[in-house]
Amino acid sequence: MHAPIKHIAVISSAVVACLSLFLTLNNPIKNTNEPITVVRSSKTNKTELIIDIEGAVARPGVYAVPSKSRVVDGLIAAGGLTQEADRYVIAKQLNLAKQLTHEEKIYIPYLAEQASAGVPAPLSINSASLTQLELLPHVGKITAEKIVQNRPFTDLNDLVSKRIVSQNELLEIQSLITL
Numbered sequence: 001m002h003a004p005i006k007h008i009a010v011i012s013s014a015v016v017a018c019l020s021l022f023l024t025l026n027n028p029i030k031n032t033n034e035p036i037t038v039v040r041s042s043k044t045n046k047t048e049l050i051i052d053i054e055g056a057v058a059r060p061g062v063y064a065v066p067s068k069s070r071v072v073d074g075l076i077a078a079g080g081l082t083q084e085a086d087r088y089v090i091a092k093q094l095n096l097a098k099q100l101t102h103e104e105k106i107y108i109p110y111l112a113e114q115a116s117a118g119v120p121a122p123l124s125i126n127s128a129s130l131t132q133l134e135l136l137p138h139v140g141k142i143t144a145e146k147i148v149q150n151r152p153f154t155d156l157n158d159l160v161s162k163r164i165v166s167q168n169e170l171l172e173i174q175s176l177i178t179l
Contacts, residue, residue, distance in 0.1 A: 047066065048066060050064055051069075051074050056111075057108050058080055087135040090108065090109070123176060125147055125179065126179055146164045147159070153179055
């Protein structure tokens with residue numbers, strides 16, 4: 001294969017992987033608490049890596065992925081993030097482009113771990129950036145923009161009264177935000 005064609009194939013694969021992760025992150029599957037998936041060694045070969053993905057993913061377990069796979073590929077194999085995943089910590093600490101190594105373990109933190117780990121105070125809806133707001137569950141780009149456009153807020157319930165989020169969505173993010 002000629003070098004330009006090979007580069008196009010690599011770039012196309014990366015775009016497909018990123019698009020798949022984006023769709024997975026925006027439509028997470030609920031954690032079903034199914035037994036851990038284990039890949040038998042007889043199914044693997046020298047061109048595969050065996051990785052362990054645990055935490056707030058749809059299907060935690062041990063997976064065989066092609067060699068030269070990246071963290072994003074491992075997350076896709078595990079069914080993507082759940083609603084309980086701490087997207088803020090993931091965005092800050094997990095490099096989705098990192099190449100995986102054989103027998104690597106990846107742990108995706110839960111939002112509930114935030115309080116027990118002594119993570120900084122909840123996010124201020126009056127001063128947080130668009131990027132920070134988008135990391136909240138049920139808050140995408142459009143909702144984050146509405147929050148910024150309607151500042152300042154004097155009460156968290158203003159998010160509902162100004163029709164930025166629903167009452168149920170507010171209940172889900174209320175412990176993660178402050179004024």
